[in-house]
Amino acid sequence: MKVGNLALVAALAGPLLLAGPLAAETVRWARSADALTLDPHANNDSPTRNLLQHIYDTLALRGNDGKLEPRLATEWRVLPDDPTVWEFKLRQGVTFQEGQPLTADDVVFSLNRIRNEHSALKGLHKNVVEVVAVDDYTVQVKMDGPQPLYVQNLTNTFIMDHEWSEEHDVLEPQNYEAGESNYAVRHANGTGTYKLVERVPDVKTVLTYNPEFWGEKPAVDEVVFTPIKDNATRIAALLSGEVDVVQDVPVQDISRLENSPGFQVSVGPENRSIFFSYDLASDELETSDVKGKNPFKEPKVREAMSLAVDRDTIQRVVMRGNSDPAGMPLAPFANGWTEALNAYPAPDIAQAKELLAEGGYPDGFSVALHCPNDRYVNDEAICQAVVGMLAQIGIKINLIAQPRAQHFALIENWTTDFYLLGWGVPTFDSQYLFDFLVHTRDGSYGSYNGSRYSNPELDAKIEALATEADLEKRDAMIAEIWQFVQDERIFLTVHNQVLAYAMRDGLNLAIHPENQPNMATITLD
Structure with a gap:
């Protein structure tokens, strides 16, 4: 397919939120993690984006x-x-929630702000050269070459009010990594369905319907969001009537809730893969008993580790059937996924031991594994299972599980030898993953490339994807990059995540493929 005079035009749309019967309704929503900030451009964390999409719009x-x-x-x-x-x-x-009209100036400001060096989402806009307001309701974005898929990068780009940002001195995003703060961290002024009423981080956030909202009025007038990290406590809150919707249902509770009168459960696949990666660049691992060498640099060691991990057992025992075992860190939702690339080996402990010996480590080695304990479905339990599996081939793991804020900082700061990560692809295209996880970290690319992997030739191929207008040729380039990534074993993929939302009877909330449910989409029986 050639993209020449490409015109991707969305039909003029009326209100998009299809609400149920209109009635004053408060929904008390709980999930395992809170937003890390309310600054729309400071962090690329999924729970953060999920809360923000209720207040801001894209x-x-x-x-x-x-x-x-x-x-x-x-x-x-x-x-x-x-x-x-x-x-x-x-x-x-x-109009924005404080009454200012939305104009092209606000969009130009937001697209420039998100490209700031402190923005965690700047990588989505790295090919933007200039943003111009043609008139009050027309914006043109000049790219550094043809960018046929750029609109797909905008689904997490929240639009801010330029005037409000200037008034409160938030013209630049919060530098979240440096621990800085600004007015936008705890205050908000968007064009979304709800406006912020109260914000107590890690305790409670209250949102009420925005009467200035441009779309149809939702069935839910008020949203009370409560982060509850502990699984048992979160489910107990639902069963006791303290909350109405639980977003992160532990796999062990799905069946019980499905059979509990007064409750229902929605289950469906997420556009997110769960995988391990490792330091592929350092000459010596900080946490290993091997000195003067890095075992992860040896391809046979990485192959041995993959053969030691029993993905089907993890699905059956750890996830209780609620996962999709995988061999590539890309869900079937995204362009570039194929059955062949996604194939994974059957566990073979004997062969894994042979490979480990051939790689120079017949007695194995020790290393620390960093794992979040509050971010993905059964994340710590997955890590515990893999610790046992790797022990069978002589790799002794010191498991360090901690909250996601500390965990992600290790990856971003290159202070972990071996780690678990989950990755969604909001653009539904492989380039997003390559840009963030595979390309050499250089300030624009590779911000979550915790493996330190660097290959200039592969970098050039990744960069070329952005400006390739022939989509058939581009897909062939994606397949070539994936084959290289898989052959190099940059990732040790476990599965694609499956989601479950539980709610009291009378509420209906569908699974969102990016785990970004909006309470405005709830319908009432």
Whole structure:
């Protein structure tokens, strides 16, 4: 397929939120983790984005079916006479929660702000050269070359009010990694369905319906969000009536809740893979008993580890059937996934031991494994299972499980030898994963490349994806990159995550493929 005078135009859309019977309704929502900040451009953490999408809005959004929907932009296209320019037509009559009208100036400001060095989402906009307001409701984005899929990068780009940001001195994003703060960390002014009423981090956030919202009024007027880290406590809160919706249902509780009168459970696949990765660059591992060498640099060691991990047993025992074992860190939702690339080996302990010996470690070695204990479904239990499996081939693991804020900092700061990570692909395209996890870290690319992997030749191929307008050729390039990534065993993939939401009877909330459910989409029986 050739993309020449490409015109991707979303039909002019009316209100998109299909609500149930209109009635004053408060929904008390709990999940395992709180947002890390309310600054819309400071952090790329999924729970953070999930809370923010209730307050802020984007130019386009992924629906529950995975398709792009128009939001603040009603239509978009690549200019027929210049394939390097995207044009967006904005929805008219939209106002921010404090009353200011949305104009092209706010979109230009937001797209420039998110490209700031302190933004965790700048990688999505690294090919932007200039953003221009053509008129009050038209924005043009000049790219450094043809970018046929750029609109897919906008589903997590929240639009801020320029005037409000200037008034409160938040023209630049919070430097979250440095521990800095600003007014936007605890205050918000968006165009979303709800406005912020109360915010006590890690305790409670209260949102109420925004009467200035441009779309249809939802069935839920008030949202009370409570992060509850402990699984048992979270489910007990649902069963006792303290909360109405639980987003992170432990796999061991799904069946019980399905059979409990007064409750229902939604189950479905997530666009997220769970995998391990390791320091592939250091000459010596900080936490290993091997000195002067790095066992992870040896391909046979990585192959041995993959053969030692029994993915099917993890699915059956640890996940109680609620996972999709996988061999590549990409869910079937995303462009680039194939059955062949996703194939994984049957466990073979004898062969794994042979490979470990051939790689120079007949007696194995020790190393620390860092694992979050509050981010993914059964994350610590997955790590515990893999510790036991690797012990069978002589790799002795010191498991360090801790909250996600500390865990992710280790990956970003290159202070972990071996770690668990989960990765979603909001663009539904492999380039997102390559840009963040495979490309050499250089300030624009590789921000979550905790493995330190670096290959200039592969970097060039990844960068070329962004400007390749022939989509068939581009897909072939993606397949070539994936084959290289898999052959190098940069990742030790375990499975794709399966989600479960539980709720009291009378509420209906569908599984969102990116685990980004919006309480405004709840319908009432």
